[in-house]
């Protein structure tokens with residue numbers, strides 16, 4: 001894995017291509033970019049056929065460790081073959097970013113993960129045994145990530161950094177001895193809560209180890225305010241080598257937060273956000289159009305002002321506790337009655353299957369009658385819209401229009417959706 005940066009604008013983000021992905025090194029992906037979020041290798045609600053109606057899918061598929069162990073041990077040929085995934089890079093993460101992770105279950109030697117079967121306690125030995133059965137192309141080391149809440153004590157944060165480094169050393173030792181993991185890349189995890197010195201120490205120490213990249217943990221919505229988050233990420237990325245990618249781990253998904261993280265030097269994001277939006281019956285509907293000529297803006301949609309008319313969506317203070325399930329200002333709630341006779345597509349100009357073939361009124365009808373197709377159509381649109389946002393983000397970085405994009409996104413967030421002429 002090698003990150004080739006084409007543009008680095010100090011304090012304004014990095015544009016580049018991550019090359020040599022996968023064991024054979026034939027895949028690449030543009031950064032800033034997002035991974036493909038899955039449950040057990042499948043994008044929720046979508047079959048492979050419907051998924052592939054979407055253009056420009058991310059080349060990296062994310063799976064979560066907790067879900068598929070005994071059967072994989074028996075199967076022996078790894079998760080990719082088991083799930084029928086062929087032409088993709090497999091990235092294995094410790095936690096599902098869309099599943100809340102209770103705290104209080106970590107010890108010096110173990111971390112806990114939650115899956116459909118409940119809690120599973122992992123030592124490094126067990127964690128590595130699981131990686132050998134999954135056989136991903138890329139995974140991050142075991143980490144103690146329980147320090148994201150702002151009231152975590154300094155002592156607890158220090159302990160989390162120490163443990164995470166110890167886990168990394170143990171993982172690397174086991175990794176180097178393992179034939180099954182030959183050619184697989186390991187990312188180190190940077191912890192440190194909201195304590196500046198601990199963040200820097202974690203970054204410096206992790207960067208000394210032979211890792212392919214870095215996961216920055218603990219910056220999820222609700223963990224801290226945006227200004228502090230940006231300061232901490234900037235301090236961390238300053239300590240990391242330029243040529244290795246940085247992935248925002250666990251919980252950075254909202255467009256405004258993605259933008260702030262990119263400006264602070266992050267490259268990769270998990271794409272659980274469209275799934276969360278789908279699960280609450282909502283459609284992503286925010287404007288990221290930075291083209292002067294909207295007709296040529298591809299899928300970047302001009303939006304109407306109906307979000308304003310709907311009254312304030314729940315305002316997103318930075319410290320919301322229940323932020324994982326709250327509606328954000330970037331979406332519309334299609335269950336609302338006023339969509340029952342709204343015959344427009346979800347987003348004007350969107351080229352996804354849903355917007356080309358259906359109207360808001362139809363999706364509203366599917367939602368209120370609990371039809372499974374509602375989730376399918378919403379997931380198609382939300383995934384397409386979110387991935388198009390990342391395209392717009394790269395385009396903005398390449399053409400010095402990041403300020404314009406930021407203005408668009410922040411006015412969406414703050415409820416000042418612009419009226420088009």
Ligand SMILES: [Zn+2]
Pocket residue numbers: 346347350351352353354355356380381382384385
């Ligand atoms: Zn659409």
